[in-house]
Structure formats: structure tokens, C-alpha cells
Amino acid sequence: MPVLVDTHAHLIDKAFDPDRQGVVERAIEEGVHYVISMGTCLESSRRTLDLAASYAGVYAAVGVHPSDVKNINERTIRDIAKLAEDPKAVAVGEIGLDYYREGAPHKAQRRWFREQIRLAVEVGKPIIVHCRDSADDIHQILEEEKAWRAGGVIHCFTGDEAQARKFLDIDFHLGAGGAITFSRSEELREVFERVPVERVLLETDSPYLAPPPHRGKRNEPAYVARVAETLAELHGISTEEVTRLTTENVRRLFGVGPPLEEGSVAYALGGKLYLNVTNDCQNSCFFCGLLSDCVYKGHNLKLAQEPDAAEVLAAAGDPTRFEEVVFSGFGEPTLRLDLVKEVAGELKRRGARRIRLVTNGLANKTYERNILPELGGLVDAISISMQAESPEAYAKVCKTRDVEDPYPLVKEFVRWSKNYIPEVEVTAVRMNGLIDIEACEKVATEELGVPFRAHDYVRMD
Known part of the structure; x- marks a missing residue:
């Protein structure tokens, strides 16, 4: 069975403080050999990189979440850029726009989103994009900044098919997480049924959004297997095939994953x-x-x-x-x-x-x-x-x-x-x-x- 990759987790979240090592070990037991853990501010990006240095299969994304951009400046961006040069930093993220929460002003969010896209292009790392109630502005900024030069993924995509096609057309992947496993997510499941698996990344967003039968409990990377199973059901293919495809997507985008097998006859x-x-x-x-x-x-x-x-x-x-x-x-x-x-x-x-x-x-x-x-x-x-x-x-x-x-x-x-x-x-x-x-x-x-x-x-x- 090919190995799984959880492309979006928050392993430094305090919810994992009691048993962080156990979380990583359980993931490996379930076939999840690689995890990309998010930074959401300068300090958490540093901690995430430190964590990644402790585990062979854990990698980091460094960046400032839209909810945390109120107190950053150009120096913050320069410091993030330095962190992004670390070999275990495989992406700039979690960055983007969040118009749902009462947080940073939208104008500030847009400014620092652009700055971090430019940073990613400069250091040659893809971006992991937070997009909540902001799809039109996200798409416009990605186009204007020519973000395809960096590539990336729309994390926890929950939009409609038209939005999905717009992001696919600018060479972005879509993140499929616990939401596609929920019984009330019929419209979202229909969207992912039409999206080529070659453009999908599996993620948990743990400790949040746990899939059944763990709803309401702490999510963790091991549960990304349930997301893979659901995606396989939607496309009428095996879980092994979904795993092979999505893990290859990760290798292409982030450079993370097992070495390629020998050429298949x-x-x-x-x-x-x-x-x-x-x-x-x-x-x-x-x-x-x-x-x-x-x-x-x-x-x-x-x-x-x-x-x-x-x-x-x-x-x-x-x-x-x-x-x-x-x-x-x-x-x-x-x-x-x-x-x-x-x-x-x-x-x-x-x-x-x-x-x-x-x-x-x-x-x-x-x-x-x-x-x-x-x-x-x-x-x-x-x-x-x-x-x-x-x-x-x-x-x-x-x-x-x-x-x-x-x-x-x-x-x-x-x-x-x-x-x-x-x-x-x-x-x-x-x-x-x-x-x-x-x-x-x-x-x-x-x-x-x-x-x-x-x-x-x-x-x-």
C-alpha cells in the first residue's frame, strides 16, 4: 500500500501537548508517513520548524495566518523568508484571507497576503492558502501576483464547482479534508467528485474537523485515511489508487514523500x-x-x-x-x-x-x-x-x-x-x-x- 501524506496539520497546537509523539507514531501506524505542519505566525513558524527537525517525516510550512497579520511588519516578512530557506520548510503558509472572522482589517490581510506570495516566489516554495468567505479576492490576488510561479493549494476547499475550476485553471491544487466526510456535505462531495484526483491533496487540519466516527473529538493526522477512503468512494476507484495519486501530487508540489519506485512495465x-x-x-x-x-x-x-x-x-x-x-x-x-x-x-x-x-x-x-x-x-x-x-x-x-x-x-x-x-x-x-x-x-x-x-x-x- 502506498504511504499517505497529511498536507495540513497543526502539530504544535496545545491540543497535542499531552501526547505529541504518540500522535506522530499513530500516524505512521496508519500508513501516514509524512505530515506538513503549519505555522500561523512568526513564533509558531519557528516552533513548527523545531518540531520538524525532531521527526524525519514531519515538515513545516512557515507564514502568517490572515487572522494574525495585525501586528506584523516588513521585518516579520524578512524573518519568515529566512525560515523558509530551511530544507524542512517546504511551503509558505498558512497564508491567505479570512473574511468570516472579526479579525484583521481586510485591507491589511490583502497586503500581507501579497507580500507572502512574493516571498514564496522569491524563495521557490509553494503556498498554502487559507480561503474563507474570500474566494473572489483570493483568486484575483493569485492571478495578479502570478502565484502559479510558486504553485500551491487552497486549503480545506469548501467552494462550489465554478470556484474550483477557477483555482484549477491557475494551476492550484484543492485541499480535501474532513469536511468531505460529513454526511451533510453533499454539495461539496459532488464538487470533489468532479475534480481530478491529480489536483487534490489530502489533509486533516488537525486538531480540528475530525471525520466520522471521531466527530466532536480531537482530529489527528492518522485520520487522513478516512479522507482518502471518501475520495476513493466519490471517484469509484480504490483507496490505494487515491493514495498513490495524492502522494505523487505532494511529491511534485512540495518535494515530500517516498522515493519514486522503479519504472513500471x-x-x-x-x-x-x-x-x-x-x-x-x-x-x-x-x-x-x-x-x-x-x-x-x-x-x-x-x-x-x-x-x-x-x-x-x-x-x-x-x-x-x-x-x-x-x-x-x-x-x-x-x-x-x-x-x-x-x-x-x-x-x-x-x-x-x-x-x-x-x-x-x-x-x-x-x-x-x-x-x-x-x-x-x-x-x-x-x-x-x-x-x-x-x-x-x-x-x-x-x-x-x-x-x-x-x-x-x-x-x-x-x-x-x-x-x-x-x-x-x-x-x-x-x-x-x-x-x-x-x-x-x-x-x-x-x-x-x-x-x-x-x-x-x-x-x-
């Missing part, structure tokens, strides 16, 4: 088995993980070397455990066509229910022959990544190497596929302002006569 997602046989590809689509860290849904797909057929089959194991086996990537599977055919044939003999190939549709050009008859009887379905509605758009998105005018070749491959593969579909990634999804669907269904499926683009780094 085979990995399971949603009842399907995916086979990763190469990292090579004719295209350089700018949304592709090959251009970043090669991690997909928490699985490291960076191959140290290309596997042979025996290694792929060993990694796949018993294919009857899965509803579908998919040759995917990152990378273009047909660049290893002989291996794909050998492995697919053996998996068929072992009882694979369904085998699907995900491809960019350039194989016929690569081999200067029609390779589709060779896949007949081996592949039950093929997903062809068309990615664009026109040659011009395809060139911008895919940046194909060493192939002149590739878009018509992809469409030709789709047409040929219908003659040899039982199920053929065309896919594209939704990217506002770059790919016209409606036009792509029209090309697929009306011109090529095949079903169309769009993927949501999820920025992960």
Missing part, C-alpha cells in the same frame, strides 16, 4: 492492466508526461531500459484478473511492433478478455507498409490519438518528428483500422484555446465513421 488502474513497453515516440505532444517526470497516476513510467517480451509477460502476470489489457505508454507501442504482437498473442493464449492498443496512428508510415493485418486477431480494440481537428492544429500540438504532413496519415490509419480491428475509436485531449473538441468529434464521427472520446487535460507539474 505493467501497472493496474481501474480494473485494467496497462503495459508500458517503450518511452520512444514520433511525437512530442506538450501535454505528454514524457516531457516532464514520466509519472502517470502515481506510477513511474520512465523505463531504465526497454523490456523484452519475457519481461513484459512476467510483469503482466495472469491477464484474466483484468477486464482489459492495454498497450499504452508513455511512448508509442507500435515502435515495438514485433514485441506487441508476441505479447498480445501469448496473453490471448493465457485467456486475456480484451486487448486494446493505444497508438498515434503513424505506424504505417514508420514501417512503410500496412501493419494492421498483422494485428488482426491479436487486438480487439484500438484507440487512435488524433489530437486535433486540422493539420495545422496537429502540428502545434504533436510536433511530429521526421514525418511530413502527418495528420492525413493518421486519418488514413483510422480508415484502414476499421477493416481489421473489431473496435476502433479516435481520441483527443480537451485543451481550451488549442484543440477544438467539437470539430475533432465531427471529423471522427462524420468523416471517419468511428466513435470519438475526449480526455480531460490535467496539468500535474
Whole structure:
């Protein structure tokens, strides 16, 4: 089971004074190996850093909470900046705006929020944002300060779907805490059901907001497991998958978490088995993980070397455990066509229910022959990544190497596929302002006569 991370706790709170070490130990026992503890003022930030120095898996965020900005000045910000340089300080937080409480004047809150965003950008640390009854001002300030340069998370997000999309669009994560476990939080649960798990961080806000069955009692990092379970229920996936995804989100944003596992040749997602046989590809689509860290849904797909057929089959194991086996990537599977055919044939003999190939549709050009008859009887379905509605758009998105005018070749491959593969579909990634999804669907269904499926683009780094 992957390890959990509680990205928002207040471990120096006096509620933990009687048994702070026990709290950390219980978290580890429940699989929560990493905790990010908040500073809310200069003094608490110092204490949080001291605590982090005492535990390998505890890290600190340093900053001034909006309720505590009344008595700070430029020197306070300079002192916070010095603390932020500590290796165990992984974020600037908890900062933001709170218009609910009778506290610091709103004007002062906005000023010091901006100052701390600038601090975070300067020191290269993400921000942890407190947002209560202030979403519009928070979003405006994040945009104006170009806070995407630092990145960060909207802590304990409780807004509506429109607010969620606005924060996601500026490359911020959303913090899911105990509130999503409450029976009366149906609207919030619906929001998180629609938010990609790749943009969610798990948190407790302990000692506050304990999930059932601990409502009304002290919360603690160990209970973040209940948040993970709820998020898994909302998305119809396993708790293990949610844990893997959200822990990878933490690694990307804060640099906290276990080291990456070795590159996966085979990995399971949603009842399907995916086979990763190469990292090579004719295209350089700018949304592709090959251009970043090669991690997909928490699985490291960076191959140290290309596997042979025996290694792929060993990694796949018993294919009857899965509803579908998919040759995917990152990378273009047909660049290893002989291996794909050998492995697919053996998996068929072992009882694979369904085998699907995900491809960019350039194989016929690569081999200067029609390779589709060779896949007949081996592949039950093929997903062809068309990615664009026109040659011009395809060139911008895919940046194909060493192939002149590739878009018509992809469409030709789709047409040929219908003659040899039982199920053929065309896919594209939704990217506002770059790919016209409606036009792509029209090309697929009306011109090529095949079903169309769009993927949501999820920025992960």
C-alpha cells in the first residue's frame, strides 16, 4: 500500500501537548508517513520548524495566518523568508484571507497576503492558502501576483464547482479534508467528485474537523485515511489508487514523500492492466508526461531500459484478473511492433478478455507498409490519438518528428483500422484555446465513421 501524506496539520497546537509523539507514531501506524505542519505566525513558524527537525517525516510550512497579520511588519516578512530557506520548510503558509472572522482589517490581510506570495516566489516554495468567505479576492490576488510561479493549494476547499475550476485553471491544487466526510456535505462531495484526483491533496487540519466516527473529538493526522477512503468512494476507484495519486501530487508540489519506485512495465488502474513497453515516440505532444517526470497516476513510467517480451509477460502476470489489457505508454507501442504482437498473442493464449492498443496512428508510415493485418486477431480494440481537428492544429500540438504532413496519415490509419480491428475509436485531449473538441468529434464521427472520446487535460507539474 502506498504511504499517505497529511498536507495540513497543526502539530504544535496545545491540543497535542499531552501526547505529541504518540500522535506522530499513530500516524505512521496508519500508513501516514509524512505530515506538513503549519505555522500561523512568526513564533509558531519557528516552533513548527523545531518540531520538524525532531521527526524525519514531519515538515513545516512557515507564514502568517490572515487572522494574525495585525501586528506584523516588513521585518516579520524578512524573518519568515529566512525560515523558509530551511530544507524542512517546504511551503509558505498558512497564508491567505479570512473574511468570516472579526479579525484583521481586510485591507491589511490583502497586503500581507501579497507580500507572502512574493516571498514564496522569491524563495521557490509553494503556498498554502487559507480561503474563507474570500474566494473572489483570493483568486484575483493569485492571478495578479502570478502565484502559479510558486504553485500551491487552497486549503480545506469548501467552494462550489465554478470556484474550483477557477483555482484549477491557475494551476492550484484543492485541499480535501474532513469536511468531505460529513454526511451533510453533499454539495461539496459532488464538487470533489468532479475534480481530478491529480489536483487534490489530502489533509486533516488537525486538531480540528475530525471525520466520522471521531466527530466532536480531537482530529489527528492518522485520520487522513478516512479522507482518502471518501475520495476513493466519490471517484469509484480504490483507496490505494487515491493514495498513490495524492502522494505523487505532494511529491511534485512540495518535494515530500517516498522515493519514486522503479519504472513500471505493467501497472493496474481501474480494473485494467496497462503495459508500458517503450518511452520512444514520433511525437512530442506538450501535454505528454514524457516531457516532464514520466509519472502517470502515481506510477513511474520512465523505463531504465526497454523490456523484452519475457519481461513484459512476467510483469503482466495472469491477464484474466483484468477486464482489459492495454498497450499504452508513455511512448508509442507500435515502435515495438514485433514485441506487441508476441505479447498480445501469448496473453490471448493465457485467456486475456480484451486487448486494446493505444497508438498515434503513424505506424504505417514508420514501417512503410500496412501493419494492421498483422494485428488482426491479436487486438480487439484500438484507440487512435488524433489530437486535433486540422493539420495545422496537429502540428502545434504533436510536433511530429521526421514525418511530413502527418495528420492525413493518421486519418488514413483510422480508415484502414476499421477493416481489421473489431473496435476502433479516435481520441483527443480537451485543451481550451488549442484543440477544438467539437470539430475533432465531427471529423471522427462524420468523416471517419468511428466513435470519438475526449480526455480531460490535467496539468500535474
